[in-house]
Amino acid sequence: VANKLRRTKKPVVLAVNKVDSVKRDTMDIYEFYELAIGDPMPISAGQALGLGDMLDQVVAHFPEDSDAQEEDDAIKVAIIGKPNVGKSSLINKILGEDRLIVSNIPGTTRDAIDSPIEVDGQKYVFIDTAGMRRKSKIKEEIERFSIIRAVAAVERCDVAILVIDANEGITDQDTKIAGIAHERGKAAIVAVNKWDSIEKDDKTMNKYLKDIGNELAYMPYAPRVFISAHTGQRVNRLLELIKTVNENHALRISTGVLNEVLIEATAMQQPPADKGRQLRLYYMTQVSVKPPTFVIFVNERELFHFSYRRYIENQLREAFGFVGTPIHFIVREKGDKD
Numbered sequence: 001v002a003n004k005l006r007r008t009k010k011p012v013v014l015a016v017n018k019v020d021s022v023k024r025d026t027m028d029i030y031e032f033y034e035l036a037i038g039d040p041m042p043i044s045a046g047q048a049l050g051l052g053d054m055l056d057q058v059v060a061h062f063p064e065d066s067d068a069q070e071e072d073d074a075i076k077v078a079i080i081g082k083p084n085v086g087k088s089s090l091i092n093k094i095l096g097e098d099r100l101i102v103s104n105i106p107g108t109t110r111d112a113i114d115s116p117i118e119v120d121g122q123k124y125v126f127i128d129t130a131g132m133r134r135k136s137k138i139k140e141e142i143e144r145f146s147i148i149r150a151v152a153a154v155e156r157c158d159v160a161i162l163v164i165d166a167n168e169g170i171t172d173q174d175t176k177i178a179g180i181a182h183e184r185g186k187a188a189i190v191a192v193n194k195w196d197s198i199e200k201d202d203k204t205m206n207k208y209l210k211d212i213g214n215e216l217a218y219m220p221y222a223p224r225v226f227i228s229a230h231t232g233q234r235v236n237r238l239l240e241l242i243k244t245v246n247e248n249h250a251l252r253i254s255t256g257v258l259n260e261v262l263i264e265a266t267a268m269q270q271p272p273a274d275k276g277r278q279l280r281l282y283y284m285t286q287v288s289v290k291p292p293t294f295v296i297f298v299n300e301r302e303l304f305h306f307s308y309r310r311y312i313e314n315q316l317r318e319a320f321g322f323v324g325t326p327i328h329f330i331v332r333e334k335g336d337k338d
Contacts, residue, residue, distance in 0.1 A: 245324025
């Protein structure tokens with residue numbers, strides 16, 4: 001088998017399983033160097049040891065452009081929000097032309113259009129989500145179709161921008177649409193539009209931030225930006241944020257560094273206990289991106305309560321940023337086979 005592998009001239013990662021103790025089994029590992037197909041990597045599938053380092057070696061052989069870089073590296077951006085908040089106007093301002101039909105009557109954008117643009121060497125594709133072919137006279141129908149369009153656009157996007165009307169503030173429909181992006185693990189930005197059209201004092205922005213924080217408590221990671229599609233206020237800042245959150249959405253952290261953070265986090269705040277049983281976090285490794293997804297091996301899954309999971313997430317964000325992207329955890333017990 002080793003001879004056949006060498007003849008293929010393909011990258012090979014040699015994993016030596018059932019090494020439950022590297023210190024004890026070191027001499028047994030050395031004999032695998034005789035295969036001459038690379039350094040043997042000691043792992044234990046049963047004890048969940050060395051798996052992250054093995055995956056890091058596998059990923060290192062992937063082509064640099066294979067990790068979710070799509071269609072000429074263009075960032076796909078879905079502009080989501082309820083009708084008449086200025087989604088099409090925002091895209092028009094970014095494009096610098098009236099490519100999308102804009103009206104003050106909710107629900108009059110004729111077709112959902114993908115609008116490509118390149119700014120400072122970065123390619124974007126903006127997806128408008130209004131896209132209704134005829135006006136509806138029933139408010140509920142308008143809202144239902146806008147949510148359907150949002151779902152379709154979010155499925156295709158890398159970054160979702162929730163546009164809120166500054167004159168109305170955040171509404172129940174805004175939270176429903178934002179929840180779509182959150183549930184599907186998309187990078188997200190909250191843009192408060194028409195900021196030029198309201199009366200402001202030194203407390204206005206803080207009030208909006210507080211209201212948004214309360215209504216979108218499940219996505220505190222999404223940066224907030226106050227814009228005007230009409231005047232172009234902070235639209236350039238929005239483009240910078242899109243690049244930042246897209247990079248964070250695809251950020252990959254090495255297993256060694258992750259576990260240094262995990263060890264420090266558990267030392268700073270001891271894992272919870274229940275009825276004499278103490279939660280133990282053995283190991284953490286990243287298994288995918290968009291969104292960043294981590295497997296954590298524990299002694300008992302039920303002891304890993306939401307509050308401590310949120311604490312670990314906050315420690316990851318403090319260490320690595322992850323601005324604009326949700327973080328997913330997969331919790332495994334030692335001995336899990338799947």
